[in-house]
Amino acid sequence: MNDSDTPVSRWSDLDRPPLNASALRRGLIRSGGLWTSLDVVPATGSTNTDLAGRAAAGLAEGAVLVxxxxxxxxxxxxxxxxxxxxxxxxxxxxxxxxxxVPVRHYGWLPLLTGVAVATGLARAAGVDTALKWPNDLLVTVGGEERKAGGILAERAGDGAGDGAVVVGIGLNVSLRESELPVPTAGSLALANAVSLDRDTLLRGVLRSLERWYGQWREAGGDPALSRVQEAYAAGCATLGRPVRAELPGERELVGEAVAIDSEGRLVVRTGDGERHAVGAGDIVHLRAAG
Structure with a gap:
């Protein structure tokens, strides 16, 4: 496996050098720490799919695939x-x-990861990253909120019954305006990050995730005791604004996003004063009237 330890041409793109897998391992893998292995591959279809396959073969917790x-x-x-x-x-x-950690608390893992990514990027990139419920990472470009990344958590069935979960993170770092897939997308470069060094950014995010995950697990997955619920609410750009929730079955719910409940659901208060807990669906941020 070519894991980018010895790239074929390290200087082929000075703006986008490859990751240094050996240095990343030295900086992240330590005795007693969460991260146990780190592999960098030149290309793959989906890191989530690949890592889920390895989990089924009994891979240890803390594996990282980039x-x-x-x-x-x-x-x-x-x-x-x-x-x-x-x-x-x-x-x-x-x-x-x-x-x-009871399985009922697993729904907090993508939200916890969002908190960890935002915290890590604030330190490593100097970028204020906001969280759009449930799994989007937002940055500000020219006064507008734009999606720069996303998170996807999936159960990985390995037959061991220990509840393996693969959490995938995608983050646009150096994308230029002309390279954006849609006009509403963004990147750290467009948000004027102080650093676009991907080695530095990855170390910062993984160290932050190790801290937040450890805190959450020590609290038995309790979102309040671990302070994950508080931190997510503080960084969530969805709260306090009018939203449209596009729900399964082609249903819609329009109201104000007022809270994140103990199960990680978004609580939307409709015009009649009723509160509805949304556990799945797309959320559209609406402009306030006037």
């Missing part, structure tokens, strides 16, 4: 996620929360 290019990356509802090679961070991690 792709320099992802040709069939998936978001929620099987939406495609593609970007030029080495223009972003496309990686998945394998987590096994264990019996101390």
């Amino acid at each position: 792709a320099e290019e992802q040709t069939a990356g998936r978001g929620r509802l099987d939406r495609r996620w593609t970007a030029p090679a080495r223009s972003g961070l496309f990686f998945s991690v394998l987590l096994r929360p264990g019996p101390e």
Whole structure:
């Protein structure tokens, strides 16, 4: 396997050098730490799919799989996620929360990951990353909110009964305006990040995820005790604004997003004052009247 330890041409694109897998391992893998292995591959269809396959074979918790290019990356509802090679961070991690965390709390893993990514990027890139419920990462470009990344958490059936979960993260780093898949997309470069060094950014995000995940697991997955619920609400751009929830079955719900409940659901208050907990669906941020 070519894991980018010795790239064929390290200087083929000075703006987008390959990741240094050896340096990343030295900086992240330590005795007693969460991260146990880290592989960088030149290209793959989906890091989530690949890592889920390895999980089924009994791979240890803390495995990290990074792709320099992802040709069939998936978001929620099987939406495609593609970007030029080495223009972003496309990686998945394998987590096994264990019996101390009830399965009912697993729904917090993508939200927890959002908090970790936003916290890590604030330190490593100097970018204020907001969270759009449930799994989008937003940056501000020219005064507008734009999606720069997303998170996808999936159960990985391995027959061991220990609840393996693969969490995938896709983040646009150096994409230029002309390379954006849609006009509403963004990147750290367009948000004027102080650093676009992907090695630095990946280390920052993984160290932040290790802290938040450890805190959450020590609290038995309790979102309040671990302070994940509080942190998510503080960084969530969806709360306090009018939204349209596009629900399964072609249903819609329009109202104000007022809270994140204990199960990680978005609470929407409609015009009649009723509160509705939304657990699945697309959320559209609406402009306030006037």
